[in-house]
Amino acid sequence: MTDTVPVIDWASDFDVLDPRYITDPFSIWDDLRTTCPIAHTDRRISSWLPTRYEDVTAIAHDIAHFSSLRVAVIPGGEDDEPPVDFEGPNLEYGLPPISADPPLHTWTRRLLLPWFSHRRVDGYVPMTRDLCRGLLDGFAEGAHADAAAGYAQQIPVRVIAHILGVSTDMSDTFTMWVRDILEFADDPERRQRGAEGLLMYFVEQLEYRRHNPGPDLLSELLGEEVDGKPIDDGIILGIAALVLIAGVDTTWSAIGSSIWHLATHPEDQQRLRDEPGLMALAVEELLRAYSPVTMARLVTEDVEYGGCPMKEGDKVLMNFPAANRDPEAFEEPDVVRLDRAHNRHVAFGSGIHRCAGSNLARMELQVALEEWLHRIPAFSLEQGKEITWAGGQVRGPRILPVVF
């Protein structure tokens, strides 16, 4: 990752990759909300950072002024021309539906949604539970573990591989590519390695599935017709890449942050053990307090919003995590109340781009926590060991040593 110049004024020169923002964005948002609720920066590209619930949700709903054609928080590949030495396919449609506006957004999203309906997700529960148990078998007999790399990181990638119909043997490679694209987007070499690796892999997979269809998402997309014609390969490739990119380190980050919370809040850990029926509400509260995902929008024409002169081509970073900590929208937002009854959190976004995989993410988080608590006795952070966090587009712990 390239070094960032330390931030002095968060209101006019913020940097989401500043180490302070990655480890403790909460106090920065609190300051901004009371002084300058929509911050600006010229770092990388002119970008705005709303921090209030009302602003974030209003901008998410104004799709005419705020397009999803550029959703990367760290402008990388999508904002540049493809590098000349890149021999991969040209994703002229980006990663629909996330990086699309209607009408492309509408029909590609309809293709994807049934794969993540609550009924379909119920069917993925047994394999997710087995997967968690298998991982726990590997370290539960010991006295310590890396809850991020050894557990959280291992779960969503395998569930997604199963849905896509690709080999779970590739899980570590998938994780590496996705981290290259999201977490190390500031490093052109890593970004390109991830993008190229992932796309070339899916090009091969599409070719294979065309002749050997199975009961999986890739095969279904290949067999689908829209307006009497097969779907363009570039669109199928974009959807496949999206499912992998969006389905891996987002959920893994939420699982890791939740375990971090329980490790540092023994009273909440005990409460979930004593009151397992609280888990569904607790999952929503942990998603609110530790929302992993920030998405970007592209300003389509000069517009003034909240007194800010936004210019065509600027980006707006949809700060869903900060919205979820806004005291105007949540009572005592910095306190995790596992049984919070009023919780209109927007961890999965707001408006037409609501996370298509939210049912799956929620299920994975719940099952991962249930199985962890079932198997691991009282646990806490391992003293003297460093915890590392990733941030930018997706925030969560990457190394999380715990003892039990």
Add this chain to the structure above:
Amino acid sequence: MKIRVDPDKCQGHARCYGLAPELFDVDDYGQASVIVDEVPTELEDKARLAVANCPEYAIEILSE
């Protein structure tokens, strides 16, 4: 009590279904709907909970 989901506002967060599957369903495309004509008295609190958790303000109480 009568409740309704505004289909134009619903974006498929499925929070209502998660909180009160006795009152709501969500179809394969994320569209939520109310599956009872009248909310049974013992489920009225659950209905209010669903209203208070919808991120899109899509659930309305038509009559108490």
